[in-house]
Amino acid sequence: xxxxxxIKFTPGLLLLLLLxxxxxxRVAHAHSLCYDFTILxxxxxxxxxxxxxxxxxxxxxxxxxxxxxxxxxxxxxxEEVKGTRAWQEQMETLRDVGDFLRQQLxxxxxxxxxxxxxxxxxxxMLCQCEANGRTRASWQFGSQGQTFLLFxxxxxxxxxxxxxxxxxxxxxxxxxxxTEFFRKISLGDCRSLLExxxxxxxxxxxxxxxxxxxxxxxxxxxxxxxxxxxxxAVTMLTCSLLLGL
Numbered sequence: 001x002x003x004x005x006x007i008k009f010t011p012g013l014l015l016l017l018l019l020x021x022x023x024x025x026r027v028a029h030a031h032s033l034c035y036d037f038t039i040l041x042x043x044x045x046x047x048x049x050x051x052x053x054x055x056x057x058x059x060x061x062x063x064x065x066x067x068x069x070x071x072x073x074x075x076x077x078x079e080e081v082k083g084t085r086a087w088q089e090q091m092e093t094l095r096d097v098g099d100f101l102r103q104q105l106x107x108x109x110x111x112x113x114x115x116x117x118x119x120x121x122x123x124x125m126l127c128q129c130e131a132n133g134r135t136r137a138s139w140q141f142g143s144q145g146q147t148f149l150l151f152x153x154x155x156x157x158x159x160x161x162x163x164x165x166x167x168x169x170x171x172x173x174x175x176x177x178x179t180e181f182f183r184k185i186s187l188g189d190c191r192s193l194l195e196x197x198x199x200x201x202x203x204x205x206x207x208x209x210x211x212x213x214x215x216x217x218x219x220x221x222x223x224x225x226x227x228x229x230x231x232x233a234v235t236m237l238t239c240s241l242l243l244g245l
Contacts (some may be wrong), residue, residue: 066098
């Protein structure tokens with residue numbers, strides 16, 4: 001069953017899907033948002049079958065348990081956006097991705113290290129807003145810290161980096177629903193969340209940067225005053241010596 005099953009296609013949603021993908025707003029610097037998922041094919045009792053971590057500009061700001069749907073803020077950025085609409089939309093996206101990857105993992109027969117311990121599936125969704133407003137998005141899949149497969153969301157191209165990724169590529173590349181799911185989530189949901197978080201993130205950067213700039217300005221002023229004071233003292237000393245003569 002594809003990701004489109006169960007979705008009610010309202011006229012507004014159909015129009016959104018048919019519109020060309022828009023770029024990010026222009027920003028001063030490039031920014032990125034990524035989510036790392038770890039899916040366990042056979043979780044022990046009490047063990048979470050899916051965990052996710054979110055990072056903005058490579059700084060971790062949340063952790064999410066797909067089973068219990070519990071989300072934790074891990075940084076000031078997380079606290080800043082915790083009560084926003086984007087935070088709730090993010091939880092829905094993480095839940096959908098976790099469920100989708102779990103189903104895909106059940107359909108795949110990944111190579112096993114042992115008969116008892118099948119390999120967990122690790123996936124990374126990444127979206128970027130470049131300074132010129134260009135959007136980039138991609139996926140990485142693998143296990144045990146090793147990347148097996150890459151997916152370029154813009155070009156819909158799959159690249160095998162390890163023999164274990166060949167089966168994944170053959171199965172997912174031939175399934176249009178899978179390809180479109182990965183593309184939609186990374187170029188649509190991820191980019192939208194990144195834009196929402198950047199509003200708060202850039203404000204925080206400005207706030208934290210301002211105090212550090214003030215002492216530097218004061219220091220530069222002090223440096224500028226010191227030579228003048230020193231010249232004045234030398235001049236007065238010279239005059240005193242001349243008067244003494």
